[in-house]
Amino acid sequence: MECLKAQQLLSEAIDGEVAEADLAEARAHCSECEECSRLMAAVERIAALPVPAAAPMLVDTLIALGAQEAVDVRASLADQIDTAPVADEYLPAKSTTRFLPSWWEPRLTALAAVAAVVVVGLVATGIGIGGMLTPKQATVSMSEDTNVEIDGGGAMTAAPPTDGATGSTKAYADASIAPPYVVIDGLVYSPTGQRQVEVSSLVTATPVLTALDTASDPVSLPAFRIGNTPGNAVLLMPDDTYLGFSAVTRAFGGRTFALASGSLLTAYGQWPVLPAQFQAPTAPDGSPTFSFFGKDDAGVLIYVPAGGQPTAGFAVAPGTGPSDPAAGNPNWTWWQPL
Secondary structure, three states: OOOOHHHHHHHHHOOOOOHHHHHHHHHHHHHOOHHHHHHHHHHHHHHOOOOOOOHHHHHHHHHHHHHHHHHHHHHHHOOOOOOOOHHHHHHHOOOOOOOOOHHHHHHHHHHHHHHHHHHHHHHHOOOHHHHHHOOOEEEOOOOOOOEEEEEOOOEEEEEEEEEOOOOOOOOOOOOOOOOEEEEOOOEEEEEEEEEOOOHHHEEEEEEEEEEEOOOOOOOOOOOOEEEEEEEEEEEEOOOOOOEEEOEEEEOOOOOOEEEOOOOOOOOOOOOOOOOOOOOOOOOOOOOOOEEEEEOOOOOEEEEEEEOOHHHEEEEOOOOOOOOOOOOOOOOOOEEOOO
């Protein structure tokens, strides 16, 4: 696929107008083309930005100021220039040259409108160009649980606050108790109930230290994967029965990614954390550990390490919707290929 075609498809995909097969082909091209990969990240970052909205009072004030300014300018010019209409033949011909593909026009128009609102707003509120370096912070709602404050330099700070010791986001006030999870060889699994298995199909995994849902101390339980399906596993219980488990997964690009944890979960109700090689981000944009990449197959924003590709794994920020496999987790989560 040519670069221009891939870029067109990625742009149109923001509006949901591209077939899945075409979009997959465009993304495959971007994985091999550094320039298109950067464009894809930029376009998806723009698409994820909240729509700017001015306060009604500001809009009314700007309209009134604009109307009065038009009256004053018209009166001033009437005394200085001849206001007779100019014949059409003296006007320059309208250019029909197209410098960008037609599918960019709506996006350039939208960006121009945003820029116009910002400039007019700065003038109306008395903030000069020099004052743009230190304006008051504006709060942009990113989700029901998280606000992002953007200052004049583009820096982003999070509210709710972060833990000063680790930089990890504190649990939301309405966060529920974690689902019943266990960690088997670094991946997070949830129980599926008692299971009958063929012993010959079991592949030995690292034993799991867990109390499950009991109030007793954690015990070591033998763990096994079932055949060549790493998404399914069992624990051998003290009564010689098998308790089945299924990996917690999500999809990206038609592939399955499993939730990983950097610590053992010694009882049900504990939240997974990032693997040890990742520092917990201190800002909602993933910095300094991750940078925004795009969306997974469910439309959830995903983030990658500097210079990384999502095919090798990606992170998801806390605050996802209730139907998301990471819903309720107050920590950033890491998802790796299953």
